[in-house]
Amino acid sequence: MSDLLSFSEIDGSGEVLVAMQRRVPMVTLKAEPTKPTRAAIKRALGTPVPAPRTIANGVAWMAPDEWLIMVPEGQTPQAVIGRLTAEIKAPMLAVDVSDARAVFTLKGNKAREVLAKGAPVDLSPTAFTPGDFRRTRLGQVAVAFWMEAEDEITLVCFASLKQFMFDWLVNAAQKSSLPAFL
Amino acid sequence: MLLLTCPYCGVEGEETEFHNGGEAHLKRVGDGSSDADFTAYMFERKNPRGIVFERWRHVYGCGKWFHAARCAVTLEVFGTYSAQTSEPPADLIAKIRAKRPEWEATP
Numbered sequence: 678m679s680d681l682l683s684f685s686e687i688d689g690s691g692e693v694l695v696a697m698q699r700r701v702p703m704v705t706l707k708a709e710p711t712k713p714t715r716a717a718i719k720r721a722l723g724t725p726v727p728a729p730r731t732i733a734n735g736v737a738w739m740a741p742d743e744w745l746i747m748v749p750e751g752q753t754p755q756a757v758i759g760r761l762t763a764e765i766k767a768p769m770l771a772v773d774v775s776d777a778r779a780v781f782t783l784k785g786n787k788a789r790e791v792l793a794k795g796a797p798v799d800l801s802p803t804a805f806t807p808g809d810f811r812r813t814r815l816g817q818v819a820v821a822f823w824m825e826a827e828d829e830i831t832l833v834c835f836a837s838l839k840q841f842m843f844d845w846l847v848n849a850a851q852k853s854s855l856p857a858f859l
Numbered sequence: 860m861l862l863l864t865c866p867y868c869g870v871e872g873e874e875t876e877f878h879n880g881g882e883a884h885l886k887r888v889g890d891g892s893s894d895a896d897f898t899a900y901m902f903e904r905k906n907p908r909g910i911v912f913e914r915w916r917h918v919y920g921c922g923k924w925f926h927a928a929r930c931a932v933t934l935e936v937f938g939t940y941s942a943q944t945s946e947p948p949a950d951l952i953a954k955i956r957a958k959r960p961e962w963e964a965t966p
Contacts (some may be wrong), residue, residue: 729868740921741867797873812868813876814919 684782686843691850693785697843702748704757708769710742717764720748722757732810732823735821739812739821745833748775779839781846783830790855791846792822792830801859802827815819863915866939867923880914881908883926884946908932910955910962912947915939928955 686697708714715726724734731738735747745746748754754773761771783791789800795815799805807824814820815832818841822832834842861874870876883906888900905911911931916924922940928951929935937958938951955962 728872740923743921797876811870812920813872819919 688843688847688850689752691847692852692855693788693791693850695791695846695850696782696784697777697839698780698782700775702752702754702773702775704746704748704754704761704771705739705774706744706746706761706769706771707742708765709767711767714765714767714769718744718761721760721764727810730810731808732763733808735819737810737823742761744823745774759857774800778833779836779842781832781842782825783832783846783850784828785850786822786828787855787857787859788828788830789859790857791849792832793859794849795845796820796822807833815842818842818845830834861929861934861936862934863927864939865917865920865923866925866941868917868921870917870920872917872920876917876919878916878918880916880924883912883914910937910959915941930959 682810683699684696685699688695706718708710708718712725724736726744727736728739729738729741735749737745737747739745746757748757754775754796756787758771758773761769770800789802789805790800792815793800796813805811805824807826810821810823812819812821818834818838820832820834820842822830824830826851832842832846862871863874863877864871864893865877867911869953880919885900888896892900909930909932910928912928914924915927916922925939926944927939928937928946928947930937940951
């Protein structure tokens with residue numbers, strides 16, 4: 678987990694620590710996933726396009742033609758967008774969505790159990806492992822999440838829902854409310 | 860519970876992760892058609908008791924539209940396939956016929 682200053686809200690009252698991160702720079706990229714385009718993305722980002730439903734080196738697979746790129750430390754979204762635009766020679770769209778997303782960190786041994794309360798996903802340690810990436814719903818909110826480590830989950834949702842999402846997660850993480858199924 | 864596999868992202872998701880888009884493979888009629896034809900296209904749906912072909916959208920996932928063939932009675936899903944087609948793939952039809960020899964309807 679990164680520096681405490683990188684969180685705008687933290688709640689440690691439950692069994693799992695829930696924290697809302699401050700603005701996380703990220704870029705959404707949409708393009709037809711042809712071979713030349715995938716090669717161009719690799720040249721622009723320095724990392725290969727991730728396999729379906731995975732996240733690797735800060736690049737997440739959102740859909741067959743969509744990726745979410747976490748801007749590496751020391752770089753700006755504009756620089757990443759500039760490199761993508763220069764490399765990809767096909768219709769494409771790269772947008773700075775840093776202000777449109779909220780990012781949460783769940784930390785604790787039962788982090789899986791918190792998500793399992795609201796997401797229709799098999800979150801058992803054999804089915805969902807670090808490196809996997811899943812877009813789904815949590816309660817009624819469209820989210821995407823992945824595991825940084827066995828006890829740490831990062832979750833992304835629309836910024837307009839961040840307070841609702843934070844309260845939902847804090848409520849779901851309450852003490853003595855988490856079973857030990859997973 | 861209905862479990863659908865999105866053909867675009869490969870996720871086997873539960874029904875609430877998707878959104879139903881109604882009957883699949885409608886033949887569109889527009890300008891120049893008779894009122895009766897347009898009424899049929901606009902309002903009349905087959906709604907059979909048995910095999911149905913439907914449009915679905917992976918609304919909480921990759922956001923793509925796709926097609927699904929399932930049984931409206933048992934909720935058995937025979938398969939899902941790409942949205943970029945005007946008729947079900949032949950191997951899916953063969954699979955349904957093998958499982959339901961009495962099935963007559965043409966999609």
